[in-house]
Every structure is written in structure tokens, then in C-alpha cells.
Amino acid sequence: MGKKILVLGTGAQGSTVAQRMDEEPNVEKIICADADHKAVDELVKILKKAEGTYVDANEVDSIIKAAQDADLIINALPIKFAPKVLEAALAVKANYQDFAATDVLDPWWPKCVEILYNDYGKRFRKLGKLAVIGTGSAPGMMCVAAKNSMRYLDTCEDILMMVYEGVEAKRFLPFWWSPFTALSDMTDPTFALKDGVLVETEPHSLPVTRLFKGCAKEVTLVEHAHDETVYMGLNKDTHFKGAKNINFKYGGVGIDFSTPLYRAGLLEREEQTYKGHTFIPFDVILSHLPPAPKYYNEIKEILDEGLVKDEGAFVVECTGTKDGKKIMVETYLYAPGCEESFKRAGITGEQYLTGQCGALFTKMFVNDDYNQTGLLSSDMLTYEECDKYLAYANELDIILETEVKPYLK
Structure with a gap:
């Protein structure tokens, strides 16, 4: 059975990931979600496996509704929304991917990252799920x-x-x-x-x-x-x-x-x-x-x-x-x-590198290439996971x- 993924945010990053995942045999369905109706509709039109929905990312319940039965939530929204998307992922017991780390959990940004590692990491690990943050080109x-x-x-x-x-x-x-x-x-x-x-x-x-x-x-x-x-x-x-x-x-x-x-x-x-x-x-x-x-x-x-x-x-x-x-x-x-x-x-080259590098972290999710649970940043991959990621990148001349x-x- 193929994976169902929710792409939350249909800007440049989210759209690139959705388009790449549309080509993946292990992906069955892509839910493209945003508050911008036009952006959602335009993206869904060019994909084979996608359907669209509209989400208010200020409301955890709105995200949860869009994420029902999702195996993975890809958060391509501004970083201020991350705590709400994380809570939604935990509520529906989905894996989670983000392109950066939120800065709203504590005034001292390194403390925010520690909270993600420790508090959210413990909660994802308890569910046997994985969250990976910092998954573009840099970070990523x-x-x-x-x-x-x-x-x-x-x-x-x-x-x-x-x-x-x-x-x-x-x-x-x-x-x-x-x-x-x-x-x-x-x-x-x-x-x-x-x-x-x-x-x-x-x-x-x-x-x-x-x-x-x-x-x-x-x-x-x-x-x-x-x-x-x-x-x-x-x-x-x-x-x-x-x-x-x-x-x-x-x-x-x-x-x-x-x-x-x-x-x-x-x-x-x-x-x-x-x-x-x-x-x-x-x-x-x-x-x-x-x-x-x-x-x-x-x-x-x-x-x-x-x-x-x-x-x-x-x-x-x-x-x-x-x-x-x-x-x-x-x-x-x-x-x-x-x-x-x-x-x-x-x-552009900027879109190519950032978008493709981000999509490769998603590809590892849908192909079950990760062997860890909890919450990790992309520097915490094992060497085996690094090898898999870099092999995928080589196929794109990265x-x-x-x-x-x-x-x-």
C-alpha cells in the first residue's frame, strides 16, 4: 500500500516536493493544503495523485482534519506555525518533516531547538514515529x-x-x-x-x-x-x-x-x-x-x-x-x-537545489529509509542514512x- 502525504504550504518549497512525490511509486496520494485557494488549485491541476484542501494553519483542528490517515506531514509553512503542525502530526500519529526549526518556543533560539529535540522528540519516539527538521539545501x-x-x-x-x-x-x-x-x-x-x-x-x-x-x-x-x-x-x-x-x-x-x-x-x-x-x-x-x-x-x-x-x-x-x-x-x-x-x-538554480534536496528527505520517508524515531535535525542522520540520501542526490546530479x-x- 502506498503512502499518503500531506504537503502543508504550496509555495515554492512545498510545490517542488509535491511534484517530486507525484513521480514516486511508493506514494499513493498527496494532499496539497494551504490557505491560498488559488495556489492549491493550480498545483493540484498539474499532479496525477493529488487532491487539494484549504487549511487555516492557525487552527490545529483544521490541520488535523486535512491530515487524517496521513503517513507523513510535510510542513512548508512559515516557521511560526511549526508548533501547531507538530501537534497535529502527533494527534494523527504521522511522521513529520520541516525545512527549518521554529523560533517561537523560547526567546533563546538554541533553547527552541532543545525543546524540539527533547520534548517533541520524546513524544514522537513514544509513537514510534520520526520528525526531521532542517531539510532543504542549507540546512539540509x-x-x-x-x-x-x-x-x-x-x-x-x-x-x-x-x-x-x-x-x-x-x-x-x-x-x-x-x-x-x-x-x-x-x-x-x-x-x-x-x-x-x-x-x-x-x-x-x-x-x-x-x-x-x-x-x-x-x-x-x-x-x-x-x-x-x-x-x-x-x-x-x-x-x-x-x-x-x-x-x-x-x-x-x-x-x-x-x-x-x-x-x-x-x-x-x-x-x-x-x-x-x-x-x-x-x-x-x-x-x-x-x-x-x-x-x-x-x-x-x-x-x-x-x-x-x-x-x-x-x-x-x-x-x-x-x-x-x-x-x-x-x-x-x-x-x-x-x-x-x-x-x-x-x-532557477536556487529553486532546483533547495527544492530537490528537500524532496530527497521526503523520498527517504516514503521509501522507509530512516532507521530512527523521535525528532532529529538533518545533521543527526546515521552514516547509512547519509549514504542513502547522497545516492538519491547523485541521481539528480547533486x-x-x-x-x-x-x-x-
């Missing part, structure tokens, strides 16, 4: 890449994760995904593990410079708000060989655009007054940004104009010891770029390349 594939690197180490000292997004259009287009989400990430508190302790760092600070393979020149990357450092910081002893320092760095067109705005205070979210006018700087900046292209014709128009550059990098550097010697484990992720992704699937070399500071 980035976590799998970091965990996979631990195979080569006896002890780990430093983990540095870096994403460079260098796709640049000829028109003004600083972000290829939600400008609101992008600008929020540019101003949210950033976290790092420093000397074994999770601490807040300043966004846009602590720059590092790298010349990545396949890129024309050196890139500067800075501290950026991302889930990985919190997950891995909490799991440093159980999954990351006692790592002492963990950072996430981000660079590229979006950072080049946002860093001066951040430093000038133009991403502040509190009301300010200037010459008798009251305004919120963040909202003013946001109102002047073009939306991210998501439809075929929009993307085609941008690509027909020609790109200034179509490059990027997705890299993990782990340093530690093996057989008493100091080494570095360097891992690159290779995936189709923007133009190649459009040729393959009619979407490939990890790892090199172990002497550490030269």
Missing part, C-alpha cells in the same frame, strides 16, 4: 555534508560552512528567493559555536576570504543567520567528534547588496522619524525590491537578457585529527547552475566531492 544537504565529513576524523576542532551565491542578473535582482525572508536573514541574530559554547555573533561580521573552485575571483563571506550552527553546536559531542568551533558564512550578490544597508541602519525594524515622517527602514527597503522570479516566463525573460555571471559555491571545511595527525576534510557540493536548472526543470588533506594553517 549542508548538514548531511558536514556529518558525512566526520567519517574521516577521530576528533574535530573546527567546522566552517560556506555558501556563495554568485548568480547575477543584468537587471536589478539582489535575491532569487523571497526578499522578505532574505532581508530578515540579513538582520536576524547569528549563532556560532566558540570554544565549545553557542554564542551570538554579529551579522555581516567576521569575514573570511576564499577562492572557490570554478569561480573567477576571491569571495568574501560573513556571519549569517542559519540553523546549522545551532543544530551542530548542540550535537557537537554526539555527532561531531567534540567540535569546538562551528561557523556559517554567506557571500555573494545578496550580501554585497545587504551589508551596506545593515551597517547604515536601513534594515532596522523599529519605527524611526525623519523630518516629521515616521517610517520603518526595513519596510521602506523591502518595498523597493523586485519579487523573486518563480514562474517559467519570468525566469526565461531574465535568462534571455543574459546573466552577468552564473557561479556559486557550497563548501564545508572540517579540521581535526586522524591517527594523531592534523587534517582538513574539504567537501564541495556540485549542482546544476541557474541556466542548467532552467533547461532541466524550468526553474554531488558531493570530498578531499582529505594535511592541514596547513
Whole structure:
């Protein structure tokens, strides 16, 4: 008997997962649910196994009603809804997948993640079910890449994760995904593990410079708000060989655009007054940004104009010891770029990587590839589960390349 899955949220992420699962032989039915009736209807029209329903995610009972008999609930809604979706999954005894970790359970975000691991983890484990959070490209594939690197180490000292997004259009287009989400990430508190302790760092600070393979020149990357450092910081002893320092760095067109705005205070979210006018700087900046292209014709128009550059990098550097010697484990992720992704699937490189990586975690659910219960973040997969995930990714030309070399500071 095939699996029944509920895809809650029919934006870019949820739609990609639904389309991928429509091709899976072990999926019998896909319930596409959202408050946006048009988005639900448009998605269902292009799928063979789907039916639509409308859900008010503010109401747990509304989610429960949509989730009856579901084997898996995929939460592709904003992170504030996660506690309600988690409660619905527990109520109907379904597995659960989320693309990030909610920040509404406690004022200190690492505490939110601990609550997910401990309180919700215990409840899912009691039911014999599994919840996995952080299941896109970053977090998601980035976590799998970091965990996979631990195979080569006896002890780990430093983990540095870096994403460079260098796709640049000829028109003004600083972000290829939600400008609101992008600008929020540019101003949210950033976290790092420093000397074994999770601490807040300043966004846009602590720059590092790298010349990545396949890129024309050196890139500067800075501290950026991302889930990985919190997950891995909490799991440093159980999954990351006692790592002492963990950072996430981000660079590229979006950072080049946002860093001066951040430093000038133009991403502040509190009301300010200037010459008798009251305004919120963040909202003013946001109102002047073009939306991210998501439809075929929009993307085609941008690509027909020609790109200034179509490059990027997705890299993990782990340093530690093996057989008493100091080494570095360097891992690159290779995936189709923007133009190649459009040729393959009619979407951008950002949509391709994030959506496909997310769908592979779902594929593991429907194929019964996980051997754990409880609540995990994607850095907590076993090596066997990592192997299965990476094998699926290879089929989509999303490939990890790892090199172990002497550490030269």
C-alpha cells in the first residue's frame, strides 16, 4: 500500500516536493493544503495523485482534519506555525518533516531547538514515529555534508560552512528567493559555536576570504543567520567528534547588496522619524525590491537578457585529527547552475537545489529509509542514512566531492 502525504504550504518549497512525490511509486496520494485557494488549485491541476484542501494553519483542528490517515506531514509553512503542525502530526500519529526549526518556543533560539529535540522528540519516539527538521539545501544537504565529513576524523576542532551565491542578473535582482525572508536573514541574530559554547555573533561580521573552485575571483563571506550552527553546536559531542568551533558564512550578490544597508541602519525594524515622517527602514527597503522570479516566463525573460555571471559555491571545511595527525576534510557540493536548472526543470538554480534536496528527505520517508524515531535535525542522520540520501542526490546530479588533506594553517 502506498503512502499518503500531506504537503502543508504550496509555495515554492512545498510545490517542488509535491511534484517530486507525484513521480514516486511508493506514494499513493498527496494532499496539497494551504490557505491560498488559488495556489492549491493550480498545483493540484498539474499532479496525477493529488487532491487539494484549504487549511487555516492557525487552527490545529483544521490541520488535523486535512491530515487524517496521513503517513507523513510535510510542513512548508512559515516557521511560526511549526508548533501547531507538530501537534497535529502527533494527534494523527504521522511522521513529520520541516525545512527549518521554529523560533517561537523560547526567546533563546538554541533553547527552541532543545525543546524540539527533547520534548517533541520524546513524544514522537513514544509513537514510534520520526520528525526531521532542517531539510532543504542549507540546512539540509549542508548538514548531511558536514556529518558525512566526520567519517574521516577521530576528533574535530573546527567546522566552517560556506555558501556563495554568485548568480547575477543584468537587471536589478539582489535575491532569487523571497526578499522578505532574505532581508530578515540579513538582520536576524547569528549563532556560532566558540570554544565549545553557542554564542551570538554579529551579522555581516567576521569575514573570511576564499577562492572557490570554478569561480573567477576571491569571495568574501560573513556571519549569517542559519540553523546549522545551532543544530551542530548542540550535537557537537554526539555527532561531531567534540567540535569546538562551528561557523556559517554567506557571500555573494545578496550580501554585497545587504551589508551596506545593515551597517547604515536601513534594515532596522523599529519605527524611526525623519523630518516629521515616521517610517520603518526595513519596510521602506523591502518595498523597493523586485519579487523573486518563480514562474517559467519570468525566469526565461531574465535568462534571455543574459546573466552577468552564473557561479556559486557550497563548501564545508572540517579540521581535526586522524591517527594523531592534523587534517582538513574539504567537501564541495556540485549542482546544476541557474541556466542548467532552467533547461532541466524550468526553474532557477536556487529553486532546483533547495527544492530537490528537500524532496530527497521526503523520498527517504516514503521509501522507509530512516532507521530512527523521535525528532532529529538533518545533521543527526546515521552514516547509512547519509549514504542513502547522497545516492538519491547523485541521481539528480547533486554531488558531493570530498578531499582529505594535511592541514596547513
